[in-house]
Each structure stands twice: as C-alpha cells, then as structure tokens.
Amino acid sequence: MSENIETSEITIGVVGLGLMGTSIATTFLLAGHPVKAIAPIPEDMALAPDHIRHQLLHCQTSDLLSQPIDGYLSQLTISEDYAQLKGCRLVLECVIEKSDIKASVYHKIAAEVGSDTIVATNTSAIPISLLQKYIPHPERFLGIHWGEPAYLSRFLEITCGELTAMHHAEWAFNIAPYWGKEPTLLRKDIRGFVTNRLMYAIYREALTLVENGEATLEDTDKAFRYDTGSWITLMGLFRRMDFEGLRDYPTIFKNIFPQLSNREDVPPLMQRMIDKQARGIQNAKGLYNYTKEEAQRWDESFAAFNKDIYNLAKEYPADLARKKNAKTED
Secondary structure: OOOOOOHHHOOEEEEOOOHHHHHHHHHHHHOOOOEEEEOOOHHHHHHHHHHHHHHHHHHHHOOOOOOOHHHHHOOEEEEOOHHHHOOOOEEEEOOOOOHHHHHHHHHHHHOOOOOOOEEEEOOOOOOHHHHHHHOOOHHHEEEEEEOOOHHHOOEEEEEEOOOOOHHHHHHHHHHHHHHOOEEEEEOOOOOOHHHHHHHHHHHHHHHHHHHOOOOOHHHHHHHHHHOHHHOHHHHHHHHHHHHHOOOOHHHHHHHHHHHOOOOOOOOHHHHHHHHOOOOEOOOOEOOOEOOHHHHHHHHHHHHHHHHHHHHHHHHOOOOHHHHHHHHHHO
C-alpha cells in the first residue's frame, strides 16, 4: 500500500442486507469504517441487526475483534432511508440479481450521493458494463465481488466496466488490504469474472464425470479436496505449474484438453435438484443426503474452517517475498 488510509474517516454504505450484505457490512465495521446500511425490504430491516451481531460474535470467537462488539455496532446505522448515504465515499449494492431492481437501487443511491462517490456492485452474474449504464457518472461504477462469509475470506475481486475510470478501481484495490483482503483487479469486464469462470469450468467437468458414471460424487469430491485442496491456498494455479517444473504440461494439455467437457446445457443432475427445491444444508436436501443434525454440523464445521483457513492464508500471502521482506525489516 502506497499510502496510509484512516478507515475511521471513510464512511461506506451498503444497500441490501441479506446474507451477503450483512457479511460485507461486518467486514467494513471490523476495518474501522462507519457504515450506513440500507435495508430495501422489510425483512432485511427486521433481521439484519441480529445477523450482524451474530457475525461479530463469530469474529469474537475467532479472535478477530480489537474492541468490544458494542464498539463496532456504534459505528453502524441501519435504515430504510437512502438519504443516510450522504457523505459516503463508497456505496456497495448487494441486492437480488435482477437488472431492473438494481437499476432502481442505483437511481436512489445517485439521488443522495455526490458525483465522486464510488458506486459498486457485488454481482457475480451481470456484466459491470451493463449495470454502470444505469447510473449517472458511470466512470465511478465498478464491481467488488466478495467471498462468503466476507469477513472470513481473503478473496476480493475488483472488476472494471467499459466506462470505469481506473483511478476509482485503484482506490478500491489499495484500500482492500485494510479489509483483510488479497484483492485482484480485473481491468476488462468479462462474464463471470475470474473466479466464477474457473469454478464453473470445474463444476461442468465434475458433473459430467458423475453423470457419465465415470466417478461418484464422493470420489470426485475426495479427489478435488485432497489433491487441489492440499496446495491451492498457498500457491494458486500458475505458481503450482512453476513449482512442478512446467516441462510436462504441453504433453498433458495435448492429451487431456480434447477429452474435457464443453457442454453448454444445464446438467440433468442439477436440474433435478432445482425441480425438487433442494437447498443443500439449508433444507437438508441436496446432492448428498443429510439429517437436520448433519446439516447443522456441516454449517458449524464450515464456520470453524473459515477461521482456520483465513489465518493460514494470512501467514502465506500471495507474495511470499513481501512477508520475507517484512520480517527482515522487523
């Protein structure tokens, strides 16, 4: 980071307080920002305070708090009134993935904030270049895509649209480490951004293997978990290739690439899940079978794992040389 940023002097707005919106608001509170949170629907208004308090309690058990919970909550305003967004440096939209609803939200945001306020979306599905056309001064609009839970993930993906001014994206990139993130900056708007394009290519191949009877769900999960899962937090894809020496990859590519799935349909296995309204551990119906107790244990285990992997990733930053240099300076 090239400059020292006083987060306590930068007010951030969050519009949309569902699962993701509250998680992001919690992240900003942990970073020291005053947060103006807007609840577009009554359900958000009713549930958001308890969600955020619960997330802060989770952070307390994960040793991530530097002050009592009430100290963070004193910096939080939850309202249905968009006028609360006046004075925000950044406003992040986290509403449902429908362009017309987002456009309505941007209109309400723009009516209250200055023309230099950065307006961002957490979308993972709609092109940034499309959404930014719904707002005055589209050059200040960008995508800021978070992992879940936002406060226990080092992932952050910043995406420019066709009209985004680079200095706004760079501002977000430079402040992201204060939010506990290792950000990536995508200078060109592509559908799905980086993380979804990678992940859904894997889903497509895995579902095809299972549907063709070439592997079971269990074996596919084991292969991915115990191979890729053993190194990916440390080095990512391209450093892994460097680590293994590169020499054999051209031959492997020639042999494997023609065998990979390039299907464009929705796999029948996934369609069956939708047809029976499966929600995984949320309703104990999914690709795997769960009792309610098993689903609860998975939820609790994921929360504990997030704490462990967040701290592990902090010990091994993307640029290992940076950590070495920091130790030398100490």
